[in-house]
Amino acid sequence: MAFEDNKVIVLNDVVVRFAGDSGDGMQLTGTLFSDIAAESGYDFATFPDYPSEIRAPQGTLLGVSGFQVRFGNVDILTSGDHSDVLVAMNPASLKTNLKWVKPGGTIIVDTDTFVEKSLDKAGYEKNPLNDGSLDDFNLVRAPITSLTLDSLKDLEMNAKAAAKSRNMFALGVLFFLFNKDYAALDPFFEKKFASKPMLVEANKIVVRAGFSYADTIEALSATIQVAPAKLEKGTYRNITGNLATAWGFLAASERSGRKLFLGSYPITPASEILQELAKHKVFGAKVFQAEDEIAGICSSIGASFSGSLAITSTSGPGLSLKSEAIGLAVMTELPIVVVNVQRGGPSTGLPTKSEQADLLQAIYGRNGECPTIVLAASSASDCFYFAYEAAKLAMEHMTPVILLTDGSLANGSEVFKIPKLSDLASINPPIVKANDPEYKPYPTDATKLSRRWAVPGATGLLHRIGGL
Numbered sequence: 206m207a208f209e210d211n212k213v214i215v216l217n218d219v220v221v222r223f224a225g226d227s228g229d230g231m232q233l234t235g236t237l238f239s240d241i242a243a244e245s246g247y248d249f250a251t252f253p254d255y256p257s258e259i260r261a262p263q264g265t266l267l268g269v270s271g272f273q274v275r276f277g278n279v280d281i282l283t284s285g286d287h288s289d290v291l292v293a294m295n296p297a298s299l300k301t302n303l304k305w306v307k308p309g310g311t312i313i314v315d316t317d318t319f320v321e322k323s324l325d326k327a328g329y330e331k332n333p334l335n336d337g338s339l340d341d342f343n344l345v346r347a348p349i350t351s352l353t354l355d356s357l358k359d360l361e362m363n364a365k366a367a368a369k370s371r372n373m374f375a376l377g378v379l380f381f382l383f384n385k386d387y388a389a390l391d392p393f394f395e396k397k398f399a400s401k402p403m404l405v406e407a408n409k410i411v412v413r414a415g416f417s418y419a420d421t422i423e424a425l426s427a428t429i430q431v432a433p434a435k436l437e438k439g440t441y442r443n444i445t446g447n448l449a450t451a452w453g454f455l456a457a458s459e460r461s462g463r464k465l466f467l468g469s470y471p472i473t474p475a476s477e478i479l480q481e482l483a484k485h486k487v488f489g490a491k492v493f494q495a496e497d498e499i500a501g502i503c504s505s506i507g508a509s510f511s512g513s514l515a516i517t518s519t520s521g522p523g524l525s526l527k528s529e530a531i532g533l534a535v536m537t538e539l540p541i542v543v544v545n546v547q548r549g550g551p552s553t554g555l556p557t558k559s560e561q562a563d564l565l566q567a568i569y570g571r572n573g574e575c576p577t578i579v580l581a582a583s584s585a586s587d588c589f590y591f592a593y594e595a596a597k598l599a600m601e602h603m604t605p606v607i608l609l610t611d612g613s614l615a616n617g618s619e620v621f622k623i624p625k626l627s628d629l630a631s632i633n634p635p636i637v638k639a640n641d642p643e644y645k646p647y648p649t650d651a652t653k654l655s656r657r658w659a660v661p662g663a664t665g666l667l668h669r670i671g672g673l
Contacts, residue, residue, distance in 0.1 A: 212427040213384070218277025219431055220285035221379065223372075224302045225294030226263055227256055227270045230372040234292075235272025236618075237376060241389055242276040243443040243620055246433030249276035250585070250619045252284035255557035264326040269301045278434040282584070284617060289429075290382070292375045294318065294349070296327035311425075312342045313378055315349035315371065345424045349374050349415075356414035357407055370411040377415020384428050387412045437622065444621035446585040446614035447474070450544060451481035453592025454516055455488055460593075461600055461632035463514040465490040468504030470497050473556035474612040475518040475546035482516075498526040502543065506530060509539040510670065512636070512660035514596055518544040521563050522553055524607075525570070531605050532575045536672045538647070538656050540599035540606075540634075544592070547611040559612030567607045578602070581609040586621040588614060593629060600634040603655040634658055640665035 221238065223231040232253055242249045254271035261268030275285035290311045293299035295318040306312060319334055333339055334346060353371040354364060380387045390412055398404035419425050444452075458465035469479045471494060483492040491513075495501035502517045509515035519527060524545045534541050545567060549558035567579045578598050582591040588610055599606040637644050637659040646668040647656050659666040 213430045215430045220275045220288040221290045222273045222288040223292045224271040224298035227268050229294045231270045231272050234372045247276040248281040248434040250281050250284045251617050253616045257555045257557045264323050266297050269298045278432045296323045300327050313345040316346045317348050317350035373411040374415035377412040378419040381416045381419035387416050439622045445618045446588040447477035449589035450592045451478050453589040457593045457596030458514050466508035466513040467516040468493045469501045469518045470495045472520045474615045478518045498523040502527040502530040515541045520548050532571045533672045534605045535575050538603045542595045543607045546615045578606040585619045597632045639663045
């Protein structure tokens, strides 16, 4: 790998945006690039941009999928607004994302897709690669599809299967642009396609082909160098907000000594919290996929009554459906955490688009005098600490807590320093000991104004609880 023949531009941070049709693997490409950024010691933030339409016609503006990564050696707080580099796999992705490219930025396009049919679907009257509209950018015209097929001609793969690897060709170009070692991707291919050796070999070949192509064209006469960030010593990883939220609850369960229960109906963009917690039965986590939103929260109220750290996760429409049950938890003074991963629009809205739309609903959206604690996370890693804090507040004060995140935090990722459990604040649920002669169900603690938590089945603590 020879970089010394190229001019090197040194930057503190860079924004890269991958865009293509929903079947072009842009989310995978962006995630891989983010993982390498994490391993390289950068601070970073990502923003996946999914189309809301279900199977939009191929090549249309409505079907464009994107993934943005901002990385650097400075404190990265957002995924950025305008990109330094855009990878556009077809005309539609160029048209929808061109406004987000900085003047003078680099645009890498697959020229093989700029044919009349695709240009018509994207609403172009003329080919933008030839009409001068891109003169203000550093345009890299790469026949990505044909070069991908050519690089795999010695493998026994059909053309359709081989063409699916073209996103890895684009990734190889970027590895050259940013002076990265393409061999760092090999372990991922070997793990993901362990049962399909041909796919392992194909992806390795295509990444190297993209790197070699970039090394030989004059359009990339300069590469970009970004020094690693100065991070505190510790163990770091690339983490999404939903993953961080799930881990925060697992940590709270361990620290409080309460078994974790999550009762939820799968809803975009909150479903990954349910999916992640389902993987951790070894920590005592129990997950119940309910038939609807009301069943999800009511099962969590029952789990809380039985002494568990009870969670339910949802998005805006589900929060509306859960409002009466939240009122029941307030009346019965039972601790639950309601995670609302907000999305765009009213009613069913835009499931894959992010909006912080539910603050007033979270604060006021219940009958009568029905207050709850409301917390709002501000970053993907912040979701870990706010999930932990939400669980602590709910259990120590015997009340529901609503945790607000949103689609961009849930699906976006950033570098996360994994904390030691012992460094997290203690959680002390007001559990009543068996045979406590002073126990009554509803008298409150003088300082926290919360009642004590008597677990059903504990000797001498028989009591009734209800919503009337």
